[in-house]
Amino acid sequence: MKTAISYPTVGAMGKTGTWRVFRPSLDREKCIKCWRCWIFCPDSAISRDEYPVIDYEYCKGCGVCANECPVNAIEMGREEK
Amino acid sequence: MVSFRGEIVAIKDLPLDEYVLKGHAACPGCPITIALRIALKALGKKTILVIPACCTAVIEALYPKTAFNVPILNIAFEASAAGASGVASALKMLQQKDITPVVWAGDGGSYDIGLQALSGALERGTNFIYVCYNNQMYSNTGIQRSGATPYGAWTTTTWTGKKERQKELAEIVMAHHIPYIATATIAYPEDLFNKMKKAKEIKGSRYIEILAPCPPGWRFDMSKTVEMSKLAVETGAWVLYEVVNGKMEFNGYSKRILEGKERKPVEEWLKMQGRFRHLKEEELAKIKEMLDEKWKEYKKLYSSETSPDK
Ligand SMILES: Cc1ncc(C[n+]2csc(CCOP(=O)(O)OP(=O)(O)O)c2C)c(N)n1
Ligand code: SF4
Ligand code: SF4
Ligand code: SF4
Numbered sequence: 001m002k003t004a005i006s007y008p009t010v011g012a013m014g015k016t017g018t019w020r021v022f023r024p025s026l027d028r029e030k031c032i033k034c035w036r037c038w039i040f041c042p043d044s045a046i047s048r049d050e051y052p053v054i055d056y057e058y059c060k061g062c063g064v065c066a067n068e069c070p071v072n073a074i075e076m077g078r079e080e081k
Numbered sequence: 082m083v084s085f086r087g088e089i090v091a092i093k094d095l096p097l098d099e100y101v102l103k104g105h106a107a108c109p110g111c112p113i114t115i116a117l118r119i120a121l122k123a124l125g126k127k128t129i130l131v132i133p134a135c136c137t138a139v140i141e142a143l144y145p146k147t148a149f150n151v152p153i154l155n156i157a158f159e160a161s162a163a164g165a166s167g168v169a170s171a172l173k174m175l176q177q178k179d180i181t182p183v184v185w186a187g188d189g190g191s192y193d194i195g196l197q198a199l200s201g202a203l204e205r206g207t208n209f210i211y212v213c214y215n216n217q218m219y220s221n222t223g224i225q226r227s228g229a230t231p232y233g234a235w236t237t238t239t240w241t242g243k244k245e246r247q248k249e250l251a252e253i254v255m256a257h258h259i260p261y262i263a264t265a266t267i268a269y270p271e272d273l274f275n276k277m278k279k280a281k282e283i284k285g286s287r288y289i290e291i292l293a294p295c296p297p298g299w300r301f302d303m304s305k306t307v308e309m310s311k312l313a314v315e316t317g318a319w320v321l322y323e324v325v326n327g328k329m330e331f332n333g334y335s336k337r338i339l340e341g342k343e344r345k346p347v348e349e350w351l352k353m354q355g356r357f358r359h360l361k362e363e364e365l366a367k368i369k370e371m372l373d374e375k376w377k378e379y380k381k382l383y384s385s386e387t388s389p390d391k
Contacts, residue, residue: 012142063304
């Protein structure tokens, strides 16, 4: 009998950014680099560089980052189709 | 900032390592992946997850791919603690002391169908960590009631509101005299991280329960997952504590409540959730009464643990 083994893959369910209806955008001027958006993103779609970087290929547009930002540096806008 | 006990006290100091990969199957705004990201940052790559049937088993994605970058044993709904016991024994035989077997199960798999296996594993002192992420229902199969669903809450099997009170699994676990028990929730990532880290350093059975507010199940907007978690603690609907070798200590905002800070009215938490929309006045009164009673119990425990003659 063969055991079924799965291997770790980025995008295992495809490019989940296509699920997005609302798009977060970051205003760097406002950002105080508290990294709340980074730690709370359910999709690991925010990484830490000099400023937060949002990966739109995978961001599902939940808005948790915008809701948790203490200085409203992230705004949600309707995704253009 | 890192405190003198090696505890992390600021979000920016949490490790960058990412074990929950982008492109998984969770709903937008899912609490489970927030919790798992933080937990695995603390546990590290030398972790074997044991995951029963639950949302997490779906989030993982489909064969031949997985979205989690640690080994996983997927197992039947009722069997996670038994499966983890097997993993723990194998690791012992192979003398792999630095690998931690960690069950990651929902409240349905823990409070209900997996309780017998869990109790057995705890009684045997199995060397593992059991994590119950508690979203207060069976969400994977479309929102049915569980033993953790609170009184009054709508689910598809309690469509006029649940008539029974939820049980307290952490308190059942306490009766097993294991070395480490903790409650946590996603709104306090440093607290969750530190508790995971602490659990990892301890030998024997360790139990951690994480409140995980689920947007589709609780009926709230997907951007409010963390806010809902924080409000649960501030209103006392959820409590943060640790029990180390039988000694109980309340943490964070919950401790402040016991020191005299006012609990926010629980309505603030309830009214944000569609699952409580139908509540009648007498049901709300009952919820408040049960909560007051629970906090009287906590107060008693708190006073006995902090009294000077102890
Ligand atoms: C023995 C058995 N009964 C029923 C099921 C169907 N089932 C799969 S997941 C699930 C609910 C899981 O609920 P919970 O443990 O709370 O995790 P969540 O879905 O909330 O993440 C059920 C009933 C099953 N897989 N096995
Ligand atoms: S909208 Fe949601 S998925 Fe997208 S970056 Fe923000 S938190 Fe992550
Ligand atoms: S939460 Fe807001 S302020 Fe904090 S790092 Fe993210 S964008 Fe910047
Ligand atoms: S139903 Fe809830 S817990 Fe399950 S994947 Fe969706 S948001 Fe997460």
